[in-house]
Amino acid sequence: MKRLVLLAISLLLLATSSFAGGKNWRFVRVNGPDLIQPNGQKLYIQGTNLGNWLNPEGYMFGFGRTNSAWMIDLMIKEAVGPDFAAEFWKAFKDNYITRDDILFIKKQGANTIRLPFNYKLFTDEDYMGLTSKQDGFKRIDDVVGWCREAGLYLILDMHDCPGGQTGDNIDDGHGYPWLFESEQSQQLFCSIWKRIAEHYKNEPVILGYELANEPIAHYFENKEALNQKLEPLYIRAVKAIREKDRNHVILLGGARWNSDFYMFGNWTFDNNIMYTCHRYGGEPTKEAIKDYIDFRNKTNLPMYMGEIGHNTDEWQARFVKVMKEENIGYTFWPYKKIDGSCMMGIQRPEQWDNIVVKYSEAQRGTYKEWREARPDQQKFRQLLMQYAENSLFRNCKPQENYIRSLGLKE
Numbered sequence: 001m002k003r004l005v006l007l008a009i010s011l012l013l014l015a016t017s018s019f020a021g022g023k024n025w026r027f028v029r030v031n032g033p034d035l036i037q038p039n040g041q042k043l044y045i046q047g048t049n050l051g052n053w054l055n056p057e058g059y060m061f062g063f064g065r066t067n068s069a070w071m072i073d074l075m076i077k078e079a080v081g082p083d084f085a086a087e088f089w090k091a092f093k094d095n096y097i098t099r100d101d102i103l104f105i106k107k108q109g110a111n112t113i114r115l116p117f118n119y120k121l122f123t124d125e126d127y128m129g130l131t132s133k134q135d136g137f138k139r140i141d142d143v144v145g146w147c148r149e150a151g152l153y154l155i156l157d158m159h160d161c162p163g164g165q166t167g168d169n170i171d172d173g174h175g176y177p178w179l180f181e182s183e184q185s186q187q188l189f190c191s192i193w194k195r196i197a198e199h200y201k202n203e204p205v206i207l208g209y210e211l212a213n214e215p216i217a218h219y220f221e222n223k224e225a226l227n228q229k230l231e232p233l234y235i236r237a238v239k240a241i242r243e244k245d246r247n248h249v250i251l252l253g254g255a256r257w258n259s260d261f262y263m264f265g266n267w268t269f270d271n272n273i274m275y276t277c278h279r280y281g282g283e284p285t286k287e288a289i290k291d292y293i294d295f296r297n298k299t300n301l302p303m304y305m306g307e308i309g310h311n312t313d314e315w316q317a318r319f320v321k322v323m324k325e326e327n328i329g330y331t332f333w334p335y336k337k338i339d340g341s342c343m344m345g346i347q348r349p350e351q352w353d354n355i356v357v358k359y360s361e362a363q364r365g366t367y368k369e370w371r372e373a374r375p376d377q378q379k380f381r382q383l384l385m386q387y388a389e390n391s392l393f394r395n396c397k398p399q400e401n402y403i404r405s406l407g408l409k410e
Contacts, residue, residue, distance in 0.1 A: 026204040027247045028153065030272050032300050033327060035249070038204070043153070045207075045304055045329025046408050047110035048343055052334060053096045054117040054139060055159045055172065056128070058360070060337035061387070062348065066360040068169040069118060069160070073128070075360055078370050079380050088381075089129030091388035093139065096336065100393035101344070102146035105335065108343065109408030112207060113152055114306055114331040115143060116159035118172055122192045137199055144205050153207040155251065155331070156196065157306070162188040165215040177216050180229040189233075190240040197245035208249030210276060210306065211237050216255040227255045227263040238270050251276045251304065258306065261295040274302035277328075280310055284319035286326060293326055305330035310341050313405035320407035332406055336396060343403055344396040349386040356383050 026038050035043040052060040058067035066075050076085040105113060120127035121136030140156065147154045163185030164173020171177075179185045193209065200206045211234055216226045234252050241250065250273045254261040258278035267273065277292045286293070296303035305323055309316065309332040316332070323330050336344040355375050362373035389395065 028204075028207050028249060030249055030274055030302060033296055033302055035207075035274070035302055035329075043111070043207075043329075044324075044327070045112045045153075045331065046406075047112035047114065047152070047331045048105055048335040048406075049114045049116060049157075049307060049331050049333045050097055050101075050143070050335055051116050051159075052337060053093070054115070054121060054128075054136075056092075057170065060334065061360075062338050062353065062357050063360040069128070069172040071169075072360075073126075075364070076384065078364060079359055079374055080377050080384070084381055084384075086129030088384045088388060091385060092391065093128065093135070095388050095392045097143065098393055099146045099149075101335070102143065102150050102152065104393065104398075105343070106150035106152055108403055108406075111151075111153060112155065112329070112331060113143070113147065113335075114155040114157050114210070115140065116157045116213065118160035119158055119162050119189070119192050120160070120172075122195060123188075144200075144203060148205045152205075154205055155207050155210055155306075156200075157210040157213055157251075158189075158193070159213040161185075161212050161215075162192075165212045167217045167219060170214060176220070177226060179212075180216070180226050180233065186233060186236070190237050193237050194240040194244055197241040197243075197248070201245035201247060204247075206248055208251050208274070209241065210251040210253065213253060213306075214257045214278065215253060218256045223255075227260070230255055231264050231266060235266065235269050238273070242270070248272070249274055251306070253277070253306065259291075261291070264295075264299075267299045267301060274304060275299070276304045276306040278307040279305060279319070280308065284315050284322060286322050289322070289326070289328070292328065296328070303328050307331070307333040309333045313401050316402075316405040317407060320405070324407070336391070340399050340402065343399060343406075344393070345399055346387070346396055347390050349383050349390060351379070352383055352387065355379055356387075 028035050028037055028043055037043045056069045056072050058072060066072055073085060076088060118127060121134050123134065124132045144154060160172040161179050163178035163182045164171040165177050165179045167175055167177045179189060215230055216223060238250055252273060253276045255263060258276060261275065279289060282288045292303050305328050308330055334342050336342055336346060338346045338348055359373060359375050363369050364373055
């Protein structure tokens with residue numbers, strides 16, 4: 001009888017813990033250079049990014065000068081007013097990513113989606129039509145539910161951090177990585193991740209939390225001093241997350257567009273972390289990513305290509321083979337945008353370039369310039385809502401050759 005009781009206790013312990021670290025067995029975990037699923041099988045990440053949905057970028061609308069979220073929002077407010085801007089952003093968020101999109105991604109052979117988001121979705125700052133009661137959890141919860149149905153993992157990527165972590169348009173900031181010089185921004189950064197961790201601590205669909213996208217661009221004379229502040233901030237944020245969530249993997253990106261990792265020297269401060277790199281351009285060879293491979297081998301932790309793409313189909317197909325050979329999982333950027341170079345192309349509304357894009361490129365530095373450049377408001381409103389309608393899954397065009405180049409199906 002005693003032996004039966006001990007056996008029952010052992011089975012209970014096995015069912016409520018992972019193979020290492022005391023984590024819940026239902027979650028993906030780090031094991032050396034690999035990710036292990038709850039069934040004990042290795043997870044090799046393959047998928048796409050839901051860029052532009054919760055972190056708008058100008059080029060995905062066909063814009064040039066107007067290239068960050070706050071610039072796009074301001075442009076729309078200048079053209080048609082804040083109330084209509086809020087109406088547009090709601091339609092945009094409702095349409096751009098839906099259940100149909102997630103099921104389509106799964107059907108193409110993906111196993112993981114990376115979801116970029118702006119920190120403002122978890123504050124009362126003015127963002128995408130809302131100034132209070134932001135809908136960050138609601139939007140992500142929707143994707144979690146659709147991913148659960150489809151059988152996909154989800155990586156949450158804070159693409160735009162308080163103060164700005166990059167110093168370019170992609171962080172929706174003001175041209176400098178103020179995050180690393182502002183205690184207030186760092187506190188907010190950590191507190192938002194702590195709230196996210198509390199909300200998703202028991203959600204196994206979430207693979208992990210990517211703390212900060214592409215921190216510290218190379219433009220700044222003091223970039224070396226900034227780089228030395230990256231790992232300490234990561235350690236601080238991980239500590240805040242672990243107060244609420246011991247289950248999820250945490251992903252750490254390198255400086256200079258997720259390309260430099262030399263500033264990291266403490267990769268044992270947590271037993272469930274991994275690193276993430278990006279690559280656009282260059283040769284699609286093993287030699288081109290030798291630094292990533294060497295760092296992965298030195299740390300004996302997983303390396304994952306969070307962003308890659310915007311190249312020829314042939315280049316992408318060749319690089320996919322290299323990444324598979326070198327055990328570096330990947331999510332291509334982006335899933336959907338205007339025109340091509342993505343899985344799903346959004347059709348430009350007729351006269352989009354002549355009215356909306358033209359206005360986005362106009363000089364609008366003074367109130368006088370706003371008035372003089374302002375287009376026909378009725379037509380501008382119509383085109384914005386047509387863009388939102390065109391972004392619905394049923395109205396987008398699958399880019400078949402591009403999809404094949406991603407190597408999602410053997």
